[in-house]
Amino acid sequence: MTQLRIEFHPAHQVSAELEHKIEALDHLAFAGENHDDPEFASIEWGSPDWMVLGFLGGELVSQLCLHKREITVGPQRIWVAGVGGVATHPNWLRRGFASQVLRASEVFMRNELKVPFGLLVCADETQPVYARCAWQTVAKSLIFTQNDQHRTLETRVMILSLSGEPWPGGEINLRGLPW
Numbered sequence: 001m002t003q004l005r006i007e008f009h010p011a012h013q014v015s016a017e018l019e020h021k022i023e024a025l026d027h028l029a030f031a032g033e034n035h036d037d038p039e040f041a042s043i044e045w046g047s048p049d050w051m052v053l054g055f056l057g058g059e060l061v062s063q064l065c066l067h068k069r070e071i072t073v074g075p076q077r078i079w080v081a082g083v084g085g086v087a088t089h090p091n092w093l094r095r096g097f098a099s100q101v102l103r104a105s106e107v108f109m110r111n112e113l114k115v116p117f118g119l120l121v122c123a124d125e126t127q128p129v130y131a132r133c134a135w136q137t138v139a140k141s142l143i144f145t146q147n148d149q150h151r152t153l154e155t156r157v158m159i160l161s162l163s164g165e166p167w168p169g170g171e172i173n174l175r176g177l178p179w
């Protein structure tokens with residue numbers, strides 16, 4: 001299998017040149033997304049803390065972003081690493097590149113971010129990508145806050161246990177913008 005060179009960058013330190021590449025890949029990967037649902041289209045997405053970038057030679061081929069956030073699950077406060085913007089360049093799909101970036105991120109979330117869980121939301125169609133990397137579905141919706149308003153996002157919610165702790169169960173509240 002072709003190994004990517006995977007880099008972790010604090011999001012606020014990404015150079016303008018790299019930012020341009022990240023935006024271009026994001027745009028290409030999500031170009032076909034259909035946001036007819038006005039509820040979904042009005043969502044503001046949170047700013048990430050880290051970018052995880054997978055390069056093949058000099059080319060950025062796969063990426064995701066990470067958000068460190070203290071959320072609530074039922075009555076409990078829990079730190080999570082939120083995974084968002086998972087994208088592989090259309091020319092490089094189904095070569096295991098998103099999986100490589102996810103697995104490298106797992107190590108980073110555990111050892112550097114030191115959080116007990118990863119958390120992401122995804123469409124039912126892309127669920128297999130994450131299930132293959134040991135992510136588990138725990139809910140069909142979550143709460144987030146936008147402009148001081150609590151809103152519900154109906155979506156598949158998946159978690160990755162990084163410390164062996166079981167997911168507590170209960171309503172998930174991101175206490176801020178989603179990712």
Ligand SMILES: CC(C)(COP(=O)(O)OP(=O)(O)OC[C@H]1O[C@@H](n2cnc3c(N)ncnc32)[C@H](O)[C@@H]1OP(=O)(O)O)[C@@H](O)C(=O)NCCC(=O)NCCS
Binds near residue numbers: 062093
């Ligand atoms: C989803 C996406 C990131 C997958 O990237 P990728 O590099 O092709 O993924 P991988 O090669 O690591 O896939 C690993 C496994 O996940 C599954 N998988 C991959 N893409 C899939 C898809 N689009 N739908 C369903 N399962 C998929 C397959 O089982 C695959 O293994 P296989 O190729 O041996 O069958 C890529 O298709 C993409 O950028 N899509 C557009 C943006 C998007 O929807 N991102 C996800 C947001 S939640």
